[in-house]
Amino acid sequence: GQQLNQSPQSMFIQEGEDVSMNCTSSSIFNTWLWYKQDPGEGPVLLIALYKAGELTSNGRLTAQFGITRKDSFLNISASIPSDVGIYFCAGQRGSNYQLIWGAGTKLIIKP
Amino acid sequence: DTGVSQDPRHKITKRGQNVTFRCDPISEHNRLYWYRQTLGQGPEFLTYFQNEAQLEKSRLLSDRFSAERPKGSFSTLEIQRTEQGDSAMYLCASRRQGAEKLFFGSGTQLSVL
Numbered sequence: 001g002q003q004l005n006q007s008p009q010s011m012f013i014q015e016g017e018d019v020s021m022n023c024t025s026s027s028i029f030n031t032w033l034w035y036k037q038d039p040g041e042g043p044v045l046l047i048a049l050y051k052a053g054e055l056t057s058n059g060r061l062t063a064q065f066g067i068t069r070k071d072s073f074l075n076i077s078a079s080i081p082s083d084v085g086i087y088f089c090a091g092q093r094g095s096n097y098q099l100i101w102g103a104g105t106k107l108i109i110k111p
Numbered sequence: 112d113t114g115v116s117q118d119p120r121h122k123i124t125k126r127g128q129n130v131t132f133r134c135d136p137i138s139e140h141n142r143l144y145w146y147r148q149t150l151g152q153g154p155e156f157l158t159y160f161q162n163e164a165q166l167e168k169s170r171l172l173s174d175r176f177s178a179e180r181p182k183g184s185f186s187t188l189e190i191q192r193t194e195q196g197d198s199a200m201y202l203c204a205s206r207r208q209g210a211e212k213l214f215f216g217s218g219t220q221l222s223v224l
Contacts, residue, residue, distance in 0.1 A: 031211045042115075042202050042215035043154070050211065088153050092211055098167070099213060101153030 003027065006089055006102025013079055014110050021087060021105040022073040029091035032065050032072040033099065037086045046087075047074070076107075084109050113137070115216035117203050123222045124193055131189045132219045136205030143186050144213065145178055146202040147171065154202055160186060161208070193223045 006023045013019055023032070031050055035043035047058050049065035049072060056063055062075045072091075076083055086106050090099040116135040124130050136143045141162050146154035157176070158168045162183040172178075175193075180186040190197055200218045 033211070033213070035215075040217075040220065042117075042204075042218045045212055045214065048212050090153070090213075098156055098159070099154075101155075103151070103153055 003100050004089060004091055004102040006105055008105055009103070010106040010108065012108050012110055015079060015081060017079055019076040019079055019083070019107060020073060021089075022071060023089035023091070023102045024071040025091060025100070026070065027091075027093065027100075028069040029093045029100075030069075031092040032063070033090045033092065034061075034063050034072070034074045035088045035090065037088060037104075039085075043088055079107075079109060081109055083107055115203055115205050115214055117201075117216035117219050119219055120217060121220045121222075123224065125224050126193060126195060128193055129189065129191045130193055130221065131187055132201055132203075132221075133185060133187050134203030134216060135185045136203070137214055139207065140205035140214075141183065141208050142206045143180055144204040144206075145186070145188050146204065146215075148200040148202055148218070149198075157188075190221075193221075195223045197221060198223045 004023045004025050033048050034046045037043040047063040052069045054065040060077045086104040088104045089102040118133045144159040145157040148154045156169050157172050158178050160180040175191045178188045200220050202218045204213045204215045206213045
């Protein structure tokens, strides 16, 4: 079962607005990954974070690895229609690199 | 880099039938993973291979499920005597050993009628 708490579950926003979502856990992770998934497709990797406190950007996306190593957030600036989809966080711990997943944040942009 | 390839993209079958899915990982990725995903949920780990060796299996993987990676390249996932509860998206992913980034295929959507 999932051990990451991802919020919010869904977001309705206006085009051009900034978006923020986060994941928290009671456990420490070594790596945080953020993925985006479109309907009927597999998840696509957006950002990977490897160190506590790390802040990484990918275009309009910015993600941070929490200092406690138990949380991460993803920000999307100036949202556009193609940002619609489900965003998943995934944390990794242990030597087998098995990922623990959040339940996803569904982003919906109001026309 | 052709990405992770999965076949078929969609499979509709009747309850009780056997189905087999194929995954071709990114070349030179020696680790291959199978996940299952249902609507509104994140992917759930099923099993993974390092080269041809199956190193870990989830408790979700009942004895009706079997996965192989005979030559350490492509992998197959077979479900025997399918049940309606098997309906889900089956995702394959691969990574290079020592690298954390996991790359997914587009998945096989299974519908068991």
